[in-house]
Amino acid sequence: MELWAYEEHNNTRLEFKVKQTLFVGRSKYQRIAVLDTVSCGKLLLLDGMIMLTEKFEFVYHDMLVHPPLFVHPSPKRVLIIGGGDGGAIREVVKHEEVEQVELVEIDPMVIDVCKKYIPTTACQFDHPKLKIHIKDGFEFIKHTPEGTYDVILIDSTDPIPGGPAVGLYSSEFYTDLFNALKEDGIVTAQIASPYFDEIVLRDYYLMVSEIFPIAEIYLAFTPDYPTGMWAFSFASKRYHPIDEYDPDRYLNSGIETGYYNEEIHRAAFALPTFARKILGKEG
Amino acid sequence: MELWAYEEHNNTRLEFKVKQTLFVGRSKYQRIAVLDTVSCGKLLLLDGMIMLTEKFEFVYHDMLVHPPLFVHPSPKRVLIIGGGDGGAIREVVKHEEVEQVELVEIDPMVIDVCKKYIPTTACQFDHPKLKIHIKDGFEFIKHTPEGTYDVILIDSTDPIPGGPAVGLYSSEFYTDLFNALKEDGIVTAQIASPYFDEIVLRDYYLMVSEIFPIAEIYLAFTPDYPTGMWAFSFASKRYHPIDEYDPDRYLNSGIETGYYNEEIHRAAFALPTFARKILGKEG
Numbered sequence: 190m191e192l193w194a195y196e197e198h199n200n201t202r203l204e205f206k207v208k209q210t211l212f213v214g215r216s217k218y219q220r221i222a223v224l225d226t227v228s229c230g231k232l233l234l235l236d237g238m239i240m241l242t243e244k245f246e247f248v249y250h251d252m253l254v255h256p257p258l259f260v261h262p263s264p265k266r267v268l269i270i271g272g273g274d275g276g277a278i279r280e281v282v283k284h285e286e287v288e289q290v291e292l293v294e295i296d297p298m299v300i301d302v303c304k305k306y307i308p309t310t311a312c313q314f315d316h317p318k319l320k321i322h323i324k325d326g327f328e329f330i331k332h333t334p335e336g337t338y339d340v341i342l343i344d345s346t347d348p349i350p351g352g353p354a355v356g357l358y359s360s361e362f363y364t365d366l367f368n369a370l371k372e373d374g375i376v377t378a379q380i381a382s383p384y385f386d387e388i389v390l391r392d393y394y395l396m397v398s399e400i401f402p403i404a405e406i407y408l409a410f411t412p413d414y415p416t417g418m419w420a421f422s423f424a425s426k427r428y429h430p431i432d433e434y435d436p437d438r439y440l441n442s443g444i445e446t447g448y449y450n451e452e453i454h455r456a457a458f459a460l461p462t463f464a465r466k467i468l469g470k471e472g
Numbered sequence: 473m474e475l476w477a478y479e480e481h482n483n484t485r486l487e488f489k490v491k492q493t494l495f496v497g498r499s500k501y502q503r504i505a506v507l508d509t510v511s512c513g514k515l516l517l518l519d520g521m522i523m524l525t526e527k528f529e530f531v532y533h534d535m536l537v538h539p540p541l542f543v544h545p546s547p548k549r550v551l552i553i554g555g556g557d558g559g560a561i562r563e564v565v566k567h568e569e570v571e572q573v574e575l576v577e578i579d580p581m582v583i584d585v586c587k588k589y590i591p592t593t594a595c596q597f598d599h600p601k602l603k604i605h606i607k608d609g610f611e612f613i614k615h616t617p618e619g620t621y622d623v624i625l626i627d628s629t630d631p632i633p634g635g636p637a638v639g640l641y642s643s644e645f646y647t648d649l650f651n652a653l654k655e656d657g658i659v660t661a662q663i664a665s666p667y668f669d670e671i672v673l674r675d676y677y678l679m680v681s682e683i684f685p686i687a688e689i690y691l692a693f694t695p696d697y698p699t700g701m702w703a704f705s706f707a708s709k710r711y712h713p714i715d716e717y718d719p720d721r722y723l724n725s726g727i728e729t730g731y732y733n734e735e736i737h738r739a740a741f742a743l744p745t746f747a748r749k750i751l752g753k754e755g
Contacts, residue, residue, distance in 0.1 A: 449744075
């Protein structure tokens with residue numbers, strides 16, 4: 190018998206052939222599953238949505254983390270909201286100038302499961318600079334003192350109705366994020382696929398644009414997610430992601446990446462014509 | 473009963489929910505099928521490989537055609553090898569400076585089926601500048617007089633053993649292409665996905681690099697093909713795709729595109745770190 194795990198989105202499916210089911214469980218917040226796939230290693234599913242494969246998670250984590258950390262000239266204090274798989278932590282601690290990284294994860298079972306079954310991603314949970322808060326990110330940021338963080342990374346699941354991430358796509362949340370950032374802070378977030386989620390992308394972009402003086406959308410090739418194109422938002426109080434970008438920061442850092450580099454940084458902000466139109470940037 | 477059409481590649485599948493089967497047949501060269509899908513319109517399969525969906529074929533055709541035609545300063549005579557679906561023709565004839573476009577398609581049934589079932593793609597087969605040759609592209613180019621074409625576009629299927637496209641991935645074919653081009657000619661081709669076809673991509677790049685003075689790889693987000701990342705090659709006798717690129721050529725052309733634009737042109741040639749390594753460009 191062949192076993193295939195899939196995510197279905199808009200009547201298309203992305204499927205991975207499964208060798209073995211490693212974990213299936215239900216936490217207080219969601220269903221969690223880890224499968225071992227034939228071609229892409231471990232596969233993490235939350236509420237049936239693909240979060241990562243071991244083979245390709247480097248794309249998503251590189252592109253959530255490195256663009257803001259290489260634009261901000263001194264990212265000392267970094268907050269990750271979500272990110273219980275540990276991939277964002279792993280990339281953040283590569284930046285030596287980071288003094289403290291905090292993770293706000295609502296669901297401790299995600300952390301435990303990833304530490305046990307996907308250790309290549311969940312490899313820095315013992316890092317001395319890391320502080321973990323098991324809390325709702327939406328509530329956490331509401332009570333964060335103003336001007337606390339240099340960079341905040343929103344590494345959440347999608348806003349499915351009733352799911353734990355719905356509040357993280359609201360204008361209230363982004364106003365709180367704005368306040369929680371220092372006066373030159375940056376927040377990046379994963380959003381949606383421009384190919385299938387046009388309205389999600391447009392509404393999100395318009396919402397963030399109203400709160401932050403600088404708001405840009407950037408893209409990465411994500412084989413783990415349907416359509417293979419994923420959008421991120423870069424919302425910033427002072428630094429523009431291209432105008433203020435110094436490629437030497439990356440080239441001299443010694444940081445090893447699988448996807449991100451100085452050319453990809455600029456290229457990611459180039460949007461295809463149809464995506465420009467979705468965002469009202471053309472025509 | 474639900475019907476799903478899929479392409480399987482390296483133990484992952486990309487699946488489209490099917491409303492209706494419109495055509496299934498076998499030509500002298502291959503199996504041909506056209507399905508109507510729920511989310512992406514008509515779907516063309518050749519030997520079970522997804523060639524295009526109506527919704528997303530603009531990505532592939534934009535990126536095969538417009539980079540060479542906007543780099544070459546005067547693309548008067550253009551040859552398409554393969555491309556029986558008509559998508560490349562549609563994009564080529566948008567360029568007013570093109571005086572003649574020729575199509576070499578081995579399989580006339582592909583043209584007939586696409587004209588009947590996918591008329592949004594096969595919409596320019598009656599264009600006065602078009603000349604069709606029903607021939608094997610490999611043989612055709614061998615007998616083309618030297619210096620005939622400004623731009624050649626290789627719009628073939630993948631090189632599956634025994635399939636009609638195998639010869640189009642050979643060094644002999646690229647030597648013939650080199651000779652068939654004028655002294656400042658350009659050839660672009662679809663190749664493979666860097667995520668799953670590392671060896672195909674590397675060998676192809678090395679082969680083309682030995683024959684053409686300028687050889688570069690560029691990428692597009694292709695939701696129709698597994699992994700969503702597809703590589704194209706740009707092989708050129710004189711013009712560099714970035715150094716010789718003048719964005720005003722596009723901006724002043726009045727040509728409407730769904731994917732291609734002046735920023736995407738440059739961005740497409742930026743390669744993720746893992747792809748640089750595959751091509752031996754780093755490390």
